[in-house]
Amino acid sequence: MDVTAHPLALPFRRKPPPRRFTALLLGAALLTLAGTASPLCAQRLERSDPASVAAVFLGSLQRLRWETLATTVDGETVAVFREHIRSMAEHDPTGRTARRALGGAEAAEAAGWTDERFFARLVESLHADVPMLLGVLATNTYAPLGEVREGEDLVHVLVRTTPYTNGSTASSVEVVTLRRAADGWRVIEAPALDAFLVALGTFAMG
Template sequence: MRRIHALVLFLAASIAPGLSPAAELSPDLPPEAVLREAYARMRAGDWNAAAEAFDPAALARFRTMLEPLFVAASAPADAKGQENRDAMMLMLLFAPAQSVEEVRALSDRELFARLMRGTMSLAGASLDEQVILGNVAEGRDLVHVVTRNTARMDKIVVSKVEAVTLQRTPQGWRLALTGEIEGLAETLQATAEAGRQPAQDAPPPPGTP
């Protein structure tokens, strides 16, 4: 849950106010314009459109990171008839999906959009302010855009400086996955893998052969 809260704060704090989604993310848009457009789409709640601003290769990697959760969610109920908790979590995060097969059939973009929408619904967050401070180029195909973000979640106000990475792709400049987003996938992955570990058998009583 702490990882989800951090992600919500990052996303909410990164949405630039007063922007309307453009008709398209053209290949010639500079990095800062792509970043502003991406978060304008997030603020509008259009996560499918926002996913277009991310590097397709990064979204494919994101799907791979979630595979352990899909596997765990496919397991049947246990011997006591208890429901699969991973399956319940999957349906919560990827609503309105009704099955693991339905989630797996989603495109990389839709999968990402569903998870972001589901994560944001778990906690209320609002943007106070975002200021883009500048950017730092790393070679020809990588740019880090530096922003100062202030966000509010419940009664908590957070202000911090973020560096958002964008890389050049055949589609133009696109966002790389943030550490918070990758961390969320890793947390879900670790939770699912831990749930599949067999329980330790109790040691035999003394004198048992």
């Protein structure tokens, strides 16, 4: 599979979306706020509802439930991470770097895993190895604001993210993008996925 066209196949540190674009999305989302906003405590995964999938994705981040989180991620997004592991194995003949990223498993073994097993194991290893980088994802508060549909197969869910800081009320609006897959909606792009790529990049740098 050619993953070079995937949004996450860009350099690790990507520029945030233009403020004007985010503002337009926010304005449109607020028009549908009453009908789409839902608490993250509702963790039952409804693949027919993108907002529900996004809520499970974000709730799994807060609870560090990597196996559940993996069920929400798009297969082509997982393919980007698989390509990074393949590249690691190719450039490190000892296999040590890939094993570190896969919790001790060999890259060749992981190639045969399901997407969900692969992604859950990878993120679990990343969190264990780079806790300060990914731990912030669990301490954030996520409040869905609404959604904006782009055609029939793409939905942008807007989320107000508030970091845990002493006495601060600073927050930002982030976008979780989902695509319709054969079995329902899946997350294809999100700030947390970018953070996972950054963490994986630290493995490659030793």
